[in-house]
């Protein structure tokens with residue numbers, strides 16, 4: 326379900342606040358984040374048979390268990406894909422941060438949507454997606470460790486964010502931009518290399534000038550055959566184009 330704009334802004338603020346407080350870096354490691362939030366983990370695979378069945382009945386992904394004034398536990402299904410496990414952990418951190426256990430006036434549906442948004446935003450915040458020199462499902466997936474589906478949603482949300490972005494960042498966005506991100510920067514460096522290669526190829530070949538109709542037909546349909554004198558740059562051209570044409574914003 327959709328939440329109101331004010332709630333989305335509040336959640337983004339909470340994400341930034343807790344990321345800074347826990348000294349997190351990007352790409353975000355959900356397990357480290359949870360540990361720094363003093364939340365312990367219980368993988369489903371360590372549970373006995375009855376407890377495992379009960380856990381699966383509660384959720385096939387994971388759930389948060391809080392004791393009054395005691396430590397919180399995230400029970401999580403460690404048979405799921407890594408990307409999904411990460412999102413489950415962030416979702417459960419979201420429930421705790423947003424204090425869902427002590428807000429009985431909120432419906433479960435609202436709580437679920439809030440935790441879901443918390444996880445999505447924490448894993449791939451818009452100001453960090455904005456740093457990527459090529460914004461495609463594939464690059465977002467690789468940069469932030471998302472599933473293909475989640476990266477697709479992140480790209481859609483990024484496009485919406487970009488429509489309203491006037492060049493000035495909000496306070497919580499500045500906090501996120503100030504976080505350590507050497508891992509992400511390494512990938513950005515790699516992408517810049519690919520982008521440079523692509524522009525060199527375009528200058529060198531400029532296919533559109535000769536047969537735009539043919540280029541349109543060929544691109545995205547077939548791998549061009551390699552001629553004997555094709556250079557390394559030309560051989561890489563197809564892959565570079567695939568990346569940039571995969572629903573991308575440059």
Ligand SMILES: [Zn+2]
Nearest residue numbers: 416420437440
């Ligand atoms: Zn939930």
